[in-house]
Structures are given as structure tokens and as C-alpha cells.
């Protein structure tokens with residue numbers, strides 16, 4: 438088994454969310470967090486949902502990565518009000534540390550479809566909006582609907598890189614989704630150009646639809662990427678799982694290895710039952726130890742934070758070595 442679930446799972450539930458009246462009172466759920474380690478403390482940027490089904494971001498802090506305190510405050514995104522049209526939800530934040538700044542990439546539901554937003558922060562008191570794409574940038578092309586944006590933790594060849602997932606398919610439920618992860622580049626973090634496809638869903642198997650998980654982790658063997666895959670062919674349910682792949686360090690459109698099986702699937706009651714059943718949605722990953730050149734150490738502990746059933750936050754741990762091994766099975 439690649440991942441071991443923490444015995445305290447779920448590590449955060451709605452009961453841990455303090456009221457922030459009048460906006461958040463008796464929160465409905467908390468899930469799909471972004472994660473980062475800062476000054477020895479573990480931070481989670483939470484997706485908190487109200488009983489009005491509004492979505493807000495809140496911060497949780499911890500000294501051990503397991504027991505978190507949630508700050509009683511909604512984190513504002515300054516600049517979002519300048520965007521024309523309505524932004525209904527911002528959600529699924531992924532945190533990347535780059536040049537000693539924290540960048541948060543998130544999905545934004547608008548009148549015209551899903552967009553990828555990018556904001557920056559030094560302290561998580563507030564996020565400053567850098568840009569919200571028009572949905573046609575990067576791999577989305579003419580489809581103009583895109584989600585699961587993930588910024589790389591360093592420039593490659595002098596340019597910023599991100600993974601994104603054009604939404605070119607519509608499920609019966611009306612949700613738009615996709616089966617291809619793209620690599621896109623940018624000089625200014627605002628306009629993004631597609632460099633090419635990275636990987637496709639494998640129809641009939643566990644990862645028919647796919648999207649990036651947390652930001653890729655640099656290892657000596659390549660960029661280690663956790664992604665989510667959705668099986669759609671089992672009647673009555675979509676099953677969201679996590680899998681792993683290894684991308685070339687200089688050309689991340691080249692997949693060096695990709696695990697055959699999922700490495701984490703809904704099994705526990707808190708993953709099987711909830712607002713959306715059968716969901717493991719990985720969005721935050723912390724690798725404890727890196728060498729002086731910024732490569733993750735093989736024996737380092739890896740903490741994966743994931744949303745369970747769109748209802749709670751869970752933790753599973755492994756090591757870099759085990760993940761690299763899983764890429765080649």
C-alpha cells in the first residue's frame with residue numbers, strides 16, 4: 438500500500454469550522470484544501486461551504502501537520518471585485534511557493550464557465566489577485582472552460598509553467614470536465630499559452646477523466662505529480678481516486694512513468710458517504726525534506742491532504758521513494 442491514512446481521519450470536519458457571522462454560521466462542509474509549510478508550520482487553505490452552498494477560503498494552522506486550528510476569518514481575494522460579470526464560487530486552491538512568495542491557483546465558476554484564477558500572498562491574511570483567465574488560454578483553446586490549474590514551484594527555461602485541464606466534456610449532471618492534462622507557459626503569470634498535452638484519461642479504467650492534484654514536486658528522477666482520476670463506467674457513481682506520474686524535468690510534457698493503478702481510492706466511510714459520495718480529491722501535498730539544490734529527498738515523509746466525499750479533510754502519508762516506485766508499477 439502506497440499511502441497510509443492517518444488514524445485521526447478525517448482531520449478536519451465541519452465541527453472544526455468556527456462561525457464567522459453573518460457569512461459562515463454552522464458550516465456545511467470543509468474539503469479540498471491547498472497545503473504548504475511555512476516557517477516550520479503547516480498551513481491549509483480550506484474550501485469551506487456554507488448552508489447557502491457558498492464557497493469561502495479559510496486558513497488552518499498546525500505545528501505537526503495533523504492537529505489543525507482554523508482561524509475564524511474568511512480570506513478575501515483582493516481584486517476579484519474588479520472582474521466583470523459574476524464569479525459565483527472560487528474553490529480547490531493549490532498553493533505553490535515560488536521566489537519566496539505563495540501563489541494560490543484556484544477554480545472560479547463564472548457565468549461563462551470555469552476559469553483558473555491566480556493570486557499571491559506573503560502572509561495568508563489576504564490574497565491579491567494576479568489574474569483570472571478568460572477560459573480560452575492554455576490548453577483550453579477554443580473550448581473556453583478550464584479547471585485544475587497548478588503552478589510549478591520554479592521557472593523552467595525562464596518561463597512559468599502550469600498544468601491545466603480543459604473542460605471539454607459535459608456529464609449528465611451538467612458538470613463540465615475533461616480527460617486531458619495540458620502544460621501551459623507564461624512570462625508574466627497573466628497570459629498563458631499551451632505547450633502541449635501531458636497525459637490523457639485511460640478510458641474503461643480507473644482514470645478516464647483526469648486533472649492535476651497538488652503542484653508537482655521536484656525529484657532527481659523528474660517532476661512527481663499526484664493527479665485525480667475519475668472512473669465513469671460504473672453505473673450510478675463517479676469514483677474519484679488519486680494516482681501518480683513522473684514528468685521530465687526539462688520538458689514536463691514528456692511522461693517518464695505513470696502508475697497503472699490508483700494509489701488511493703475511496704474505502705473508508707468518510708470517503709464513501711457524504712455530500713458527493715466516493716470522492717478522494719488530492720489538492721495539497723507537503724514534502725518535509727529537500728536537499729540544498731531543491732530536490733525532494735527520497736526518504737522524506739510526504740503528507741497528502743485530500744477532500745473526502747466533498748465533506749471533510751483527510752490526511753494520508755507516504756515517502757518520495759514509495760511514490761516514485763508506484764509510478765513504475
Ligand code: BMA
Nearest residue numbers: 469529677713716718744747
Ligand atoms: C470536481 C471538482 C471538485 C470536487 C469533485 C467531486 O469536478 O469540482 O471540487 O471535489 O468534482 O465533486
